[in-house]
């Protein structure tokens with residue numbers, strides 16, 4: 001982690017010596033690699049406008065033209081079939097001209113698109129996109145675009161910081177981010193809205209730093225009282241992510257939740273993840289973290305098993321078990337959960353940030369509250 005963060009520090013320092021006009025250019029030049037589809041057998045590609053398709057790595061021109069309509073890309077043993085033509089290569093880059101958009105399975109994206117054949121003969125689509133355009137496709141999914149502009153700006157800065165952090169630690173991987181809840185939800189061009197685009201433009205190039213370094217600026221929907229210390233979940237021990245008391249998210253619709261899951265379903269999900277829990281009888285919280293969330297879960301079946309509460313939540317379904325702050329009771333064939341908050345609880349509480357913005361706090365103050373000891377810098 002330290003080595004990786006040092007790389008970012010060097011990167012941040014290098015850029016801080018550049019002139020303001022070059023800074024804007026640097027932000028424009030930062031290209032993220034976002035995985036928008038993975039592990040599929042076929043991908044439909046449409047391009048509205050002029051385009052060219054190159055072989056990955058060599059850059060050899062394979063095809064060019066205008067208006068590609070619903071062309072299929074399929075993996076073969078030797079390589080790929082693109083619009084009916086076989087190629088002896090492991091990947092292609094689709095490059096649209098000017099403002100032309102690429103549609104991948106009917107979803108529109110800006111930037112270029114790589115389609116890669118994996119070792120398992122499946123396909124991966126990776127969108128290469130300018131960071132500012134990427135954020136415009138993220139904000140709509142992470143917060144309501146009708147919220148006050150200061151909370152939208154705070155969200156843009158946090159999401160930009162997180163994206164730059166991922167870029168710095170994923171240099172040896174096929175992509176920096178996925179487009180789902182495990183990174184930041186990204187919907188491409190179709191997710192852009194006027195108010196969220198404005199928040200991205202108003203914060204162009206701005207990121208959070210701690211001691212001059214980029215850090216993973218996590219965020220979540222609702223903390224329900226206290227944000228979590230990241231070190232309780234992951235091997236990240238940083239002063240901005242130690243957790244703060246938050247009394248601002250009480251209006252959140254996610255402040256309290258109730259869910260149930262059948263014992264059979266819980267057993268099925270645990271077994272699918274490799275846990276042998278035949279004869280599942282009970283689920284018992286064990287220990288509390290510094291923020292009051294459950295630390296571990298004891299699973300009572302034919303044998304006793306213990307796992308981190310966060311792992312349990314992800315295994316069950318993070319949209320069903322909304323946080324690790326819950327009570328659970330068994331009644332007949334079901335486990336009944338009653339909990340508070342939504343998300344892992346680390347970093348900015350989005351519903352708390354919303355109320356702060358309603359109370360006329362500026363984005364900078366909202367961010368400094370949820371990420372103490374940080375400063376706003378520029379990439």
Ligand SMILES: [Zn+2]
Nearest residue numbers: 246249349352
């Ligand atoms: Zn909160």
